[in-house]
Amino acid sequence: MKVLVSVKRVVDFNVKVRVKADGSGVDTANVKMSMNPFDEIAVEEAVRLKEKNIATEIVAVSCGIAGSQETLRTALALGADRAILVETDVELQPLAVAKLLKAVIEKEQPKLVLLGKQAIDDDSHQTGQMLAALLGWPQATSASKIDIAGDKATVKREVDGGLETIETSMPLIVTTDLRLNEPRYATLPNIMKAKKKPLEVVKPDALGVDVTPRLATLKVVEPAKRKGGGKVADVAELVGKLRNEAKVIA
């Protein structure tokens, strides 16, 4: 079974982002970029499926600027077999990414596609569901456990009240949640080997996809800063303040 994994290059989760002075967006110049953490979990799951001899080949795909090659090399170092970059300088929104992935999937014919449930930059939480809709495939979002047996998959999903188990047909779109697995680190020999693995670059035009943004970002601002930093000396003072100053307890 061929598995396709979608990975996105994002500002590293440890970076404190700054809004640009002209309000056009956040400053991504000279900040550390990494693979979206949920996508790392998706790659890890694909690699584990291959180690269990369920997956036969892992294709990592990224959509975005040339710099996303770095993210794909990370995926290759973690265990993906080959990579495809759909390269464009256009700002890609989730619907456009879903359409690009659909075009790649129609060529590659994977049985399983793994994506992060959400990218930590735009926090949209859309691409997997959109891709499933465009393909007419089932979707298993926020997965915390995946079992594949023949033409059926059983997926445990994180839902608001706890966990839900669904059974789906294949092929299938899965988006990953935090408890699915704990991603490994790439070893130095694997990072070296990844440099020799195939990485193909295609353009949206060649896939016949119009990636024109549907949403215009009019401005980006920093939220009002919360005034914090108040301290109390002990429990008695805390209770007093909550009762008499904040008036949030009786």
Next chain:
Amino acid sequence: MTILLLADHDNASLNAATLNAVTAAQKIGGDLTILVVGHGAAPVAQAAAQIPGVAKVIHADAPYFASPTAENVAATVVAVAKAGGFTHVLAAATGYGKNVAPRVAALLDVAQISDIIAVESPDTFVRPIYAGSAFATVQSKDAIKVVTVRTTGFDAAPATGGNGTVEKVDAAPDTGLSRVTGQELTKSDRPALTGARVVISGGRGVGSTENFKLLEALAQKLNAAIGASRAAVDAGFVPNDYQVGQTGKIVAPDLYIAVGISGAIQHLAGMKDSKVIVAINKDPDAPIFQIADYGLVGDLFQIIPELTAAL
């Protein structure tokens, strides 16, 4: 404008998050129709019709909505949205809404605007990005706007006083793509995390499942919900649905008490709009203190029992 709002419910009662989405819909303006997709969910449709400002409730019933799947719900939402010529399709950004809405948007070939916290105009909305480190104002150029509403961004609309009509429509056929085979819902006597007036969250510092009982005792006194940081969930102290943060639940209670939580930006993204924040941590340099109204430095294992006794 004509707005179709997908109700979040469990076939028995309407999820209160829907009331916050109603307020967002009213800020957009125009006629508001609520869509109830369910099985045996007549009480939900009746409840939705009583929300002031709701002109009509469309109710689609089918046995396969007893345990609904995103594929089946989306198919019906799309059919209703197209038939009614709606300009907006809204859903609360709950687990249900976040699962279904993007599927609807893609089937309509339109963008989705996720997690809005303000309405600027019928096509322009404000939404947080980068874990709430920035707010983006975005304008949709699509004919139909598919929008999910962050519940903490809008007050809840009143639940009663209205007098809408309920109209039954046929559900789209079963897609057969997936089915729900089981549920493990967390049982708790505590109020639900989203919507609770007081939330007490524990972090890695709490140390164990056993120690979370300390927080339970305090929660009992304050009629509070229990939450957790990602670290506490990853460590297995509490179930996944307790997680508050960027990729977990977003809460904004009157009082949020963070216990043994250092305050990573990903956690703050889920609670920093709380009215009053109390932080209890033994590390005086923990970032949580920077946003707390009342910080108390000390050992939580002394402070929490003392606090519980004092209330």
